[in-house]
Amino acid sequence: MGIATVVITALPTIAQMVGANRVLRGVSITHPTGDPSLGPAEERALRRRIVERALEMLATDVDPRTVWEVSS
Amino acid sequence: MKVVHYLNQFFAGLGAEEAARHEPIRLEGPQGPGKGLVAAGLQVDITLACGDDYFGEHETEALGWLLDRLSDEAPDVLICGPAFGSGRYGYACGVLGREAARRGYAVVTAMTQDNPGVIAAEGAAYIVPTTSNVAGMRAALPTIADLATRLANGETIGSPEEEGYLPRGLRRNEIVERTAAARAVELLLAKIGGETRTEVAPSAGRVTPAPKVADISAATIALVTESGCVPLGNPDRLPTRHSNVWLRYRLDGVGSLGSDGYESVHAGFDTTAANVDPNRLVPLDAMRELERENAVGGLYEELFTTSGVDTPVAVAATFGCEMAEVLVSAGVRAVILTGT
Amino acid sequence: MIEIAAFRIEEALLGQGLPSFADGKLVVGDIAAGDETLREMRARIVAPGEAVRIENALDVVLPTCDAADPGVSFPGVVGPHGAAVGERLNRLEGLVVVPVCDWLAAGYAQAEEFPGSYIDRDGPGAALDPWRSESMLVLEFIPVPGTPAGEADASIRKVTLGVARDLAATTLGKQADRVEVFGPTPAGALPRVCAILQAGSEGPLLDTYLRGRPLLDQAPLVLPIEDLFGGAVTAGAYDWAGMRNPTACYQSSALIRELLARDGRELSFAGAILTLGYLDGAEAKREMAAHNVELAVSLRAQAAVCTTFESGNSHTDTMLTVQALERAGVRTVALVAETNGGLTDHVPEADCLVSTGNEDESVAAWTPDETIGGAAPLGPIPAALHLGALTQMGDARLQAVPA
Numbered sequence: 001m002g003i004a005t006v007v008i009t010a011l012p013t014i015a016q017m018v019g020a021n022r023v024l025r026g027v028s029i030t031h032p033t034g035d036p037s038l039g040p041a042e043e044r045a046l047r048r049r050i051v052e053r054a055l056e057m058l059a060t061d062v063d064p065r066t067v068w069e070v071s072s
Numbered sequence: 073m074k075v076v077h078y079l080n081q082f083f084a085g086l087g088a089e090e091a092a093r094h095e096p097i098r099l100e101g102p103q104g105p106g107k108g109l110v111a112a113g114l115q116v117d118i119t120l121a122c123g124d125d126y127f128g129e130h131e132t133e134a135l136g137w138l139l140d141r142l143s144d145e146a147p148d149v150l151i152c153g154p155a156f157g158s159g160r161y162g163y164a165c166g167v168l169g170r171e172a173a174r175r176g177y178a179v180v181t182a183m184t185q186d187n188p189g190v191i192a193a194e195g196a197a198y199i200v201p202t203t204s205n206v207a208g209m210r211a212a213l214p215t216i217a218d219l220a221t222r223l224a225n226g227e228t229i230g231s232p233e234e235e236g237y238l239p240r241g242l243r244r245n246e247i248v249e250r251t252a253a254a255r256a257v258e259l260l261l262a263k264i265g266g267e268t269r270t271e272v273a274p275s276a277g278r279v280t281p282a283p284k285v286a287d288i289s290a291a292t293i294a295l296v297t298e299s300g301c302v303p304l305g306n307p308d309r310l311p312t313r314h315s316n317v318w319l320r321y322r323l324d325g326v327g328s329l330g331s332d333g334y335e336s337v338h339a340g341f342d343t344t345a346a347n348v349d350p351n352r353l354v355p356l357d358a359m360r361e362l363e364r365e366n367a368v369g370g371l372y373e374e375l376f377t378t379s380g381v382d383t384p385v386a387v388a389a390t391f392g393c394e395m396a397e398v399l400v401s402a403g404v405r406a407v408i409l410t411g412t
Numbered sequence: 413m414i415e416i417a418a419f420r421i422e423e424a425l426l427g428q429g430l431p432s433f434a435d436g437k438l439v440v441g442d443i444a445a446g447d448e449t450l451r452e453m454r455a456r457i458v459a460p461g462e463a464v465r466i467e468n469a470l471d472v473v474l475p476t477c478d479a480a481d482p483g484v485s486f487p488g489v490v491g492p493h494g495a496a497v498g499e500r501l502n503r504l505e506g507l508v509v510v511p512v513c514d515w516l517a518a519g520y521a522q523a524e525e526f527p528g529s530y531i532d533r534d535g536p537g538a539a540l541d542p543w544r545s546e547s548m549l550v551l552e553f554i555p556v557p558g559t560p561a562g563e564a565d566a567s568i569r570k571v572t573l574g575v576a577r578d579l580a581a582t583t584l585g586k587q588a589d590r591v592e593v594f595g596p597t598p599a600g601a602l603p604r605v606c607a608i609l610q611a612g613s614e615g616p617l618l619d620t621y622l623r624g625r626p627l628l629d630q631a632p633l634v635l636p637i638e639d640l641f642g643g644a645v646t647a648g649a650y651d652w653a654g655m656r657n658p659t660a661c662y663q664s665s666a667l668i669r670e671l672l673a674r675d676g677r678e679l680s681f682a683g684a685i686l687t688l689g690y691l692d693g694a695e696a697k698r699e700m701a702a703h704n705v706e707l708a709v710s711l712r713a714q715a716a717v718c719t720t721f722e723s724g725n726s727h728t729d730t731m732l733t734v735q736a737l738e739r740a741g742v743r744t745v746a747l748v749a750e751t752n753g754g755l756t757d758h759v760p761e762a763d764c765l766v767s768t769g770n771e772d773e774s775v776a777a778w779t780p781d782e783t784i785g786g787a788a789p790l791g792p793i794p795a796a797l798h799l800g801a802l803t804q805m806g807d808a809r810l811q812a813v814p815a
């Protein structure tokens with residue numbers, strides 16, 4: 001059946017290249033699910049949005065090697 | 073003969089991880105390993121350098137700038153790296169090498185066989201295989217210099233085995249005598265007769281997308297990471313690179329990955345920002361919030377972690393299978409995997 | 413049993429008046445430009461080897477008509493929907509009909525997503541053309557501005573198939589150069605092999621038609637070979653030129669011919685199934701794969717040849733069908749095109765694959781003396797944009813080999 005997996009990474013092309021089918025573009029190489037340039041409340045909100053988008057992708061059928069952005 | 077050499081921030085002397093976001097820059101003459109190329113008999117006229125993270129996160133801009141410089145300089149050959157085992161650097165070398173080669177430049181790059189840059193190059197550039205670490209520099213440079221000189225002179229290059237570069241994995245179209253239909257029927261009859269043959273096999277990593285999770289609000293999600301996130305102090309000594317293990321840590325009662333409890337030991341990126349708030353690597357706090365609101369059914373009780381630095385694809389695939397086995401037994405059908 | 417009478421064209425010219433054929437010479441004559449949805453239609457014969465590039469080539473159609481009653485040819489589009497076709501066909505050889513429409517220039521924004529569809533009659537791309545030895549009667553259509561795309565396309569297909577029929581009808585009553593006879597199928601202990609032909613049906617300009625109706629809700633089904641050769645399946649998808657199935661691939665399927673040629677000798681031909689690719693979602697894909705298996709089993713097939721339509725997630729449909737068949741004990745071979753990144757999809761059970769070529773490989777730039785049907789692009793063009801070059805029904809002679 002397969003385990004639906006979302007890869008959150010700032011280098012989506014590499015994830016696609018090795019065959020990941022659900023890829024969500026992360027914020028940055030050094031902090032894929034955060035942003036130190038934001039204030040704490042904003043950063044929490046951003047991280048929540050990222051996770052919500054990841055969950056959305058898990059709940060969606062995709063073509064092979066699909067990349068989503070957090071904001072669409 | 074005019075030579076342009078591409079380096080990352082570290083080898084160009086611009087700084088280490090803190091300079092990983094350095095914008096691309098043009099420097100006169102050879103830098104770092106470029107001097108080794110000179111010693112191997114090649115002149116290096118111009119060096120182009122770019123921070124690995126900058127290239128990775130602003131690929132279009134970085135690539136555009138670098139290709140414009142190539143156009144200005146009109147070199148007879150472009151050399152990228154060697155990148156050794158560095159994934160980000162290798163990726164940049166692979167992408168730049170590919171795009172330059174497709175625009176007609178002679179290109180030589182160098183990195184480990186397993187570097188994602190090899191796949192990124194899509195067979196367009198010549199890639200000299202190297203060791204994982206800089207110890208292989210002295211061995212690599214003469215091969216690079218020699219191949220570069222001959223390419224610049226328009227000489228024909230022999231096979232990978234003869235010349236010491238990686239097989240380019242290209243698949244070239246050939247007009248053949250029999251239709252694909254005739255070949256298909258022939259292969260099928262052979263298979264029925266007990267002899268299975270194929271004209272093409274999958275390259276690594278082609279998997280059919282798993283079906284969607286039908287009801288996220290009832291699903292258990294597991295968190296997995298290659299960011300090297302571990303309990304503070306790295307009690308089980310997760311390797312910082314070339315990891316041959318992955319570890320599991322229980323998340324009972326853990327609502328957030330705080331800097332007092334967790335850190336990253338990953339040797340492949342600057343962990344400063346992540347260590348201030350490890351949720352920036354593994355979004356546990358946000359997952360717990362959504363769990364409380366019943367947006368997800370639940371979070372699997374363990375975090376799976378490893379350091380994805382210079383990890384061969386085969387090893388990573390083994391980790392994935394082992395993790396999957398655990399998760400399948402636990403009835404987990406969905407994963408969020410964070411990568412750096 | 414099927415009889416196809418072939419008539420060889422030695423010379424073809426446009427001429428005027430009614431179409432005619434005598435002593436190997438075809439006169440095309442006046443072609444009715446269609447109905448009020450089409451503003452203009454230009455006809456032109458382009459011979460093999462001319463320095464001409466044809467752009468926005470929609471389809472390739474073999475001039476064919478039903479010998480018993482030409483009026484039933486191409487049922488549902490030209491002929492009546494429910495007619496029996498294909499038991500006796502007359503076919504002209506040496507010329508094919510190629511409809512052209514520059515959708516983008518005609519104002520159809522959707523055409524921006526069409527990557528281009530070329531036929532080069534000379535230069536490096538000519539070798540990729542499965543119909544490179546044929547003369548081409550090019551029909552260049554310009555729709556009336558503002559006409560919905562689906563309506564304009566329906567007119568284009570109707571005119572094109574009507575021309576294909578009318579040209580072939582000039583051979584009625586004449587002596588054929590050659591007659592091919594297929595069937596009947598002898599009984600025996602040979603392995604029963606079926607063909608599972610995948611097509612795409614995603615709406616106007618992205619469709620495949622069975623008796624003039626979009627295939628969408630009708631598939632999968634067991635398709636009589638008479639219908640297949642007789643023009644009941646016609647093309648109306650205009651993306652991914654290299655990997656789609658022009659009508660000619662259904663009319664003269666190399667795969668079905670190969671199976672019929674070996675019928676009663678190395679295998680017993682169990683029949684053909686017409687199925688869909690590009691199903692929406694994993695569940696729909698698995699259902700279609702299961703349905704394909706049911707039909708294969710109903711034909712008592714012990715083995716199957718699976719074809720693919722175009723690129724992308726249709727390859728997942730092929731792989732899921734292969735997987736379901738193998739798990740049901742039906743041995744498979746599948747035809748797929750490759751990309752520079754390898755295979756688009758794969759399952760462990762797909763251990764027997766034919767490569768119809770690498771769609772990403774660049775064909776060297778060529779400057780023709782003339783282009784028909786669009787603005788000439790500069791530079792090299794990927795094989796994926798040369799019409800029919802990598803058809804995964806298997807009619808072309810391309811293969812990808814290690815470089």
